Every structure is written in C-alpha cells, then in structure tokens.
Amino acid sequence: MKFLRNYIDKIKPNFEEGGKLHAFRSLFDGFETFLFVPNDTAKSGVNIHDAIDSKRIMSLVVIALLPAMLVGMYNIGYQNALAAGVVETTTWFSMFLYGLLVMLPKIAVSYIVGLGIEFTVAQWKNEEIHEGFLVSGILIPMIVPVGCPLWILALATAFAVIFAKEVFGGTGMNIVNVALIARAFIFFAYPSVISGDSVWVATESIFGIGANVDGYTCATALQHLANGPEAIGASGAALTTCDMLWGLMPGSIGETSVIAIALGAVLLLWTGVASWKTMFSVFVGGIAMSLLFQYTMPENPIAQVPFWQHLILGGFCFGAVFMATDPVTSARTEVGKYIYGFGIGAMAILIRVLNPGYPEGMMLAILLMNVTTPFIDYCVVQSNVNARAKRLTKKN
Amino acid sequence: MHRVVKISKGLNINLKGAPVAEMTSVDAAKLYALMPADFTRVTPKVVVKPEDAVKAGDPLFVDKANPELQFVSPVSGKVVAVNRGERRRVLSVVVESDGKFESVEYKAKDVLSLSSDEVKADLLKAGLFAFMRQRPYDVIANPSDAPRAIYVSAFDSKPLAVNFEIALKGNEDDFQTGLDALSRIAPVHLGICACQKSTALLVAKNVTTTIFKGPHPAGNVGVQINKTAPVNKGEIVWTIGAEEVIFIGRLFNKGKVDFTRTVALAGSEVKNPSYSKVILGAQISTLVEGRLENKNELRVIDGNVLTGKKTTTDGFLGAFSTEITVIPEILNDADLLGWAAPRFGMYSTSRSYFSWLAPKREYTIDARIKGGERHMIMSNEYDKVFPMDIYPEYLIKAIITGNIDKMEQLGIYEVAPEDFALCEFVDSSKLELQRIVREGLDKLRAEMC
Numbered sequence: 024m025k026f027l028r029n030y031i032d033k034i035k036p037n038f039e040e041g042g043k044l045h046a047f048r049s050l051f052d053g054f055e056t057f058l059f060v061p062n063d064t065a066k067s068g069v070n071i072h073d074a075i076d077s078k079r080i081m082s083l084v085v086i087a088l089l090p091a092m093l094v095g096m097y098n099i100g101y102q103n104a105l106a107a108g109v110v111e112t113t114t115w116f117s118m119f120l121y122g123l124l125v126m127l128p129k130i131a132v133s134y135i136v137g138l139g140i141e142f143t144v145a146q147w148k149n150e151e152i153h154e155g156f157l158v159s160g161i162l163i164p165m166i167v168p169v170g171c172p173l174w175i176l177a178l179a180t181a182f183a184v185i186f187a188k189e190v191f192g193g194t195g196m197n198i199v200n201v202a203l204i205a206r207a208f209i210f211f212a213y214p215s216v217i218s219g220d221s222v223w224v225a226t227e228s229i230f231g232i233g234a235n236v237d238g239y240t241c242a243t244a245l246q247h248l249a250n251g252p253e254a255i256g257a258s259g260a261a262l263t264t265c266d267m268l269w270g271l272m273p274g275s276i277g278e279t280s281v282i283a284i285a286l287g288a289v290l291l292l293w294t295g296v297a298s299w300k301t302m303f304s305v306f307v308g309g310i311a312m313s314l315l316f317q318y319t320m321p322e323n324p325i326a327q328v329p330f331w332q333h334l335i336l337g338g339f340c341f342g343a344v345f346m347a348t349d350p351v352t353s354a355r356t357e358v359g360k361y362i363y364g365f366g367i368g369a370m371a372i373l374i375r376v377l378n379p380g381y382p383e384g385m386m387l388a389i390l391l392m393n394v395t396t397p398f399i400d401y402c403v404v405q406s407n408v409n410a411r412a413k414r415l416t417k418k419n
Numbered sequence: 420m421h422r423v424v425k426i427s428k429g430l431n432i433n434l435k436g437a438p439v440a441e442m443t444s445v446d447a448a449k450l451y452a453l454m455p456a457d458f459t460r461v462t463p464k465v466v467v468k469p470e471d472a473v474k475a476g477d478p479l480f481v482d483k484a485n486p487e488l489q490f491v492s493p494v495s496g497k498v499v500a501v502n503r504g505e506r507r508r509v510l511s512v513v514v515e516s517d518g519k520f521e522s523v524e525y526k527a528k529d530v531l532s533l534s535s536d537e538v539k540a541d542l543l544k545a546g547l548f549a550f551m552r553q554r555p556y557d558v559i560a561n562p563s564d565a566p567r568a569i570y571v572s573a574f575d576s577k578p579l580a581v582n583f584e585i586a587l588k589g590n591e592d593d594f595q596t597g598l599d600a601l602s603r604i605a606p607v608h609l610g611i612c613a614c615q616k617s618t619a620l621l622v623a624k625n626v627t628t629t630i631f632k633g634p635h636p637a638g639n640v641g642v643q644i645n646k647t648a649p650v651n652k653g654e655i656v657w658t659i660g661a662e663e664v665i666f667i668g669r670l671f672n673k674g675k676v677d678f679t680r681t682v683a684l685a686g687s688e689v690k691n692p693s694y695s696k697v698i699l700g701a702q703i704s705t706l707v708e709g710r711l712e713n714k715n716e717l718r719v720i721d722g723n724v725l726t727g728k729k730t731t732t733d734g735f736l737g738a739f740s741t742e743i744t745v746i747p748e749i750l751n752d753a754d755l756l757g758w759a760a761p762r763f764g765m766y767s768t769s770r771s772y773f774s775w776l777a778p779k780r781e782y783t784i785d786a787r788i789k790g791g792e793r794h795m796i797m798s799n800e801y802d803k804v805f806p807m808d809i810y811p812e813y814l815i816k817a818i819i820t821g822n823i824d825k826m827e828q829l830g831i832y833e834v835a836p837e838d839f840a841l842c843e844f845v846d847s848s849k850l851e852l853q854r855i856v857r858e859g860l861d862k863l864r865a866e867m868c
Contacts, residue, residue: 025753027753027755028752028753056791057756057758058755058756059753059754059755059756059757060751060754060757060758060787060789060790061787061788061789061790061791062749062752062787063787063788064718064748064749064785064786064787064788065729065786065787065788066729066851067851067853067854068836068840068843068851068852068853068854069724069725069726069840069843069844069853070718070720070724070725070727070729070744070746070786071432071434071724071725071746071784071785071786071844072784072787072788072789072790072843072844072846072849073766073767073768073769073789073844073845073846073847074757074762074765074766074767074769074772074789075767075768075769075771075772075789075790075845075847076758076789076790076791076847076849077790077791077793077796077797077847077848078758078790079758079759079769079771079847080769080771080796080797080847082758082759083771151791151792153793153794154793155796192794193794194793194794194796195793195794195795195796195848196794293770294769294770294771295769295770296771296797298798298799350796350797350798351796353798354798355798355799355812356798356810357799357802404810404813404829407808407809407810407829407830408828408829410808411649411651411828411829411830412828414649414651415651415652415653418651418654
C-alpha cells in the first residue's frame, strides 16, 4: 500500500492553496481520508483517542442497510414476475438481477446529486467533507416506490440536502431527517408517484430482463387494508404473514422485509450505533396505539388490523430501526429517547388510521417528532437545571 | 466507618506500560524550570535575573495581580534563563542546580496551634500556596478567599497513573501534618480509593474521608466534590494534589521547602516503567535517559496520557505533574481504509472494533486522532463516561455558543477540563473538549470577576 500512499503524497501539493487543482481540494481530501486514516496527532487535550470515528459509524449503518436493500432488489424482480404471472418460470437470480438493474440508477442518482452538493458546500465553506450523506444517500432510494422517476428522485435529493441539511450547517446540525425530507418532498410535490396503485410494482423490462406488463396496478398492503379486510398481493391472492415477514409484497423498495431489517437492527444495536431505547419505545408506542384503536373503533377497517400486522406492514419497522434512531435528529437525552420513540410509534398508527387520504404514517410521524425533539430535550435538561437551582436556594 | 460512594459511569483504559511498584534511582538533573503556564490564570512578574543565586524556596516569579502569591525555585543554584515567547510572554524560568539542594530555612511549627491566616501566610511565603487550585474555574486559588472546603484526592484513576501509596511511603507524617495545616483553613475532605490500604490514609485525622469505588474518573477531585457536596454558584472550594500535601507537611515538620516527588515513568515505549525520586521542575532528559524504546517516533508527555502536555526529553517536569508518559506518535502511517478494516489490535469503546473481546489485554495507543473533527453526531457518548449529575453534551454546546446563562445553569461551576478528558477520548466527532471547557471557564471568569 506504500505506493498508493506515496502517489497521494506526490499529487497532494496540486490541491493545496495555490495549486492548480485547488478548486477540487474537498474532493481530494474526501478521497484521501477515505483511503487512509489521517495522520494528524493530538495537539491539545487528550494525547490518545478512541479508534472510533464518524466514518466507521456511518459505514456501519450502510452495512446494516444492505440486507434490506438486497431483499428489496429481489422483491422488485419477484413482484414484476408475479404481475406478469411468470414466477414459476423465472429464476431467483434473474429476479434479483432485474431488481439490481432497477435499483442501481436510483442509488447512483441519489449519491451523485447528494455528494455533488456536499462536495461543493465543503469546498465553498473550506471544510472537510462530512460523511452524513453516505447514509442518507442509500436511504433515499430505499424509501421511494419503485416507480419513482429518476428526475424526481434527483430533485428531491437536492431539495433535502440543501434545505434540510446544508442551510442548518451540515451533518450533525440538521433538525429533521434528510432522507425523510426527500420522501416528504415527493409526497407533497409529486403525490402521484408515491401513492395510488400504479407505482409499487416495476412493469418494464430492462435489457430483456424482467417482463413488460401493460396497465398493471396493485396497491400496497396498507392501502388494501384501509379499504377492506384483506391485503392483496401482486398476484391477486391475499398476502400471507410469511410474505409480510420476508417482504414479498408491494411497497417502498427497502421497507418491506421485516427479517432483513431485523438483521440490520441487530448490527446497529450490538454496536451501539442505534439506541435500543428509541427503537424499543417506537414499538411500544405503535402497539399501544393500535390496541387502543382496535377496541375503540370497531367500524374502521384499518383500526381493526391486529397490532402485530401494523408493525410488520408499511414502513413501520424500517422507520423504527433506521430513521427514528438517527442520532442527530432523535432525542439526545436518555429519558427523551423514550418519549420521542413512543411518540413516533403512536403517531404513526394514529396517522394510518385517522388519515383517510394516505394510509401510511411513519414518515410524517418521524418528521413531526424530529421537530418536537428540541422541546423534549429541553424539558429533560431543564429538570437538571431546576434541581441545581433548587440546591442553590436551599443552601441560601 | 467512612462513607463509601460508588461510581458506575466511567472507563478504565488498559494501556501497556503501567509503572510497577519499584523505585529506580536516577541522577539528579542539572536544570530545573518553573513554567507559568502550569499555574492557570496567573500573569507572572519575574523577580529574578539570569545569574542570580537562589535557594529552594526563593521566588522566581510572582502573580502580577497578587504579588504575595509567589512561585519559588525548586532547587538551589543560579538562574540561567528567563525564556520568553510571543509578545514577551514568560515561558519558563530555568535554574541550574548547584547540587547542594539547600532550602530557605523556616522554623518547624506545630500546625494545630496556628490560625488559618498564619497557615496561609506561611504557605504563601514558602511558595506552597501556588499549588492550591479552586473550583469554580479550575485556576490557582486566591489567598484572600474563604473556601467552603478543601478537597484532596489521594488516588489517581487515570490510565497509567501513579499509585499515591508509593509516594506516601516514608512520608506519612508529613502527609498528616499537611492535612492538619489545611484543616486550619477550611474543612478538609480526603477522597480515597477502595483499593488503598495505607493506614496513613484510612485513619487520617482532622479530615472527612470518603471512599470512592468505580472506574476512572473516580479519582478526579471534581467528581469527588460533585458526588459529596457539589459546588453551587457563589461558593468556592479549593483543591490540592495529594503529593503537594506532603510538601506542606515537610515545611511545617522540617522547616524546609522540599519539592521531591515520586515520579513515574510510564507508557508503552518505556523499558521497565517504574518510579523515581525527582525534584519538581527537573529536566526530563535525566529521568528518561537510556530507558526509552526507539522503534517508533515518540511522544513524551509531561503528565498523564489524558491530561498531560506534549513535550520533549529536553522539556521539564511540570509543576503539577507526577508522571512522564511516553507513547508512540504514529504507529501506522499508511492505515489503508482504517474506518472499514477490522483493526484487531486497536482499542475502542465501540463494539464495531473487537477490543471488547479481550477486556484484560493491554493496548498500545498512539497519538493519532484517528478521524476528522465533526459536529456532535452521536448522543450518549459523553454521558457513559461522565459520572457527574450534569448533561455534558449540553454544557459543551452552551460553551461553544458562548451562552453564559446556560453554562451557569448547566453546572459549569462544578467542572474542570480534566473532567472532560474521558469524553474527549471516546468522542467519535473528535472535538477538543478540554480546550473548549478551558475557554468556557476563562470566558466565564472574565465575565464574573
């Protein structure tokens, strides 16, 4: 690896102040620190540091997302084959390959647009590039329907990165989850590509892989349940619990498979990157709210969905594991995390049941709770402040 | 029986090169220096010129704002240099030892018959008051204040720290006299560790002893204050190092200024880490001569790995330092894709590394920061290693934004930079927390005083 190090050291002067490639300094810095751990040593304070850094934390989240993404890719192909009625004659590999081909451009668009903006801002502010978008960039294509056009995805990504993150000061300073803002942007600006029944299943063949299905429609399980007693899959048959757990049903690309998400959750909890307090209380909130509706609204079909089905359908698990636990936008105090998580779970089910227009509530619930987080933390911290003030008055 | 306080939050970092309980004799150093930067808040006024003859206990510089606060020569000899830096700031006053180690003579006194003012006056005159620090602000104490209490921590829980019981051996009487002297000024609180067995500590008189159990920072005096009687706004408590208490005892028992410390040479790059008798301010070169490994580029630290300052072998032992630590500067200068590699040999509190598998293993950690500085991203990182009843993250944010009211409300009066050393170590955003806290304290003091 010495030659690579030497080569980087050789070209480095070009990017420094006065070098002819100075305009690309942040890009060079980004790649250099990506390749080699910087050799800066402690100047003040502690002389030794823990080996953990934000690059490793962010890449752990990306690794945790991989199972959900791989199953999501397979599911794209599987739903396409179901819609065309050719499941028996299609190999699992070609289904996966089809999903990969559908997914790759989306991931590329998200990263190119997002990182492009990040590099530009880093260059402009004369800062090092921050890693936050590594995670947002993979989350964004995973939480949109397969039928979302690339240009809308690009627009949403740009909007989210600029207005949800950079204007607040970059990674670590944002109030709301960047990936969810991208989804919310699509939800409000282009509702037709994120709702209804024509965007959840891919219907066009790519390079001869996958089937062309004309005029095919299929809504998500939650949409079916909002209108009737049963969730219907892409083949026209009712979805089984097994389908729901494996994620073989229409939905946003990464959110369908509970089992794959659980694998990611285990990694995040084990490494301590995500807080178990937040995750746990999201589920508690969801269960509490769905039980409440089940007993109080007997005539509403979606209120009658059993609580465990609420948890495994739609974006509930994905949101609980990967979105609610975003350390920057979630509550930062330990007590606050319980309140914040419970709020998300309860609010998600509340929106699902009481919002007639759109039967999914996870995105809006998390965004809403993101906004209330500073208040929750304020109350928790204020109790410490009050205790200190009380100690002082008691003394005097 | 003494009160026992259990501390659960914290972290013991298992580093290679802990000093073993043995004394290694080293030659006495030729040069000694006193560095004004060690005495936080003091603006020095140098009162000697090069070539002046001094004895141990003769002032080298005094506090400009408070000239009775003297900073004295640790040895007898002649002043060889007054080193100045930018804007003529005094960096150090260097004394060349004459090898006689003569001290200014004082009368031995029975401290328990003295008044508070008499003790203070004697300490000021002998230059020992210079070791008294105060909370809030973690600065050198002002002799005209009346503190609520004086806190002494008799153990250091930092990684590779010295074992005070070794320094105490043979100095038990002086230690008790020192505590007696302090108890004339204000009630003295002695914090000891559950592992300490020395009777001089367990049955120390004229003090309130508390036993602290738990990982670092249990030995930090700030944590001990917070766990027993936290500092409120408007209150002042003084703190002093356990070895400095022995200096005070020597003054009253023997009538001499004797700054002989038991200093540890520790760290992964030291052959046979152990203790030596060294006089405060000694040039480090004589202590480390022939005792360092030369495989790696070295970082010589004046003090502990968590709180000490980077220096060189030509540097001097700081006024408050009880150890010299030597670690590698950079272990691997081409650490390819370090953020993704398993990095089996590296220590981390994060389970994304594998050091949790071998909790007993001793680690060699180099001085690299191992990551770029970021905004605060992860939550609950600091809280896990910060046992005080304070929200460290919020306090740091209040300091960064310069919000004086918030700093006060969140408890800045109770903390010192060293209390944030562990937070700084574990921080994945690599913020310089000790520097931030120091700046916050300075800003607040400028505002309030």
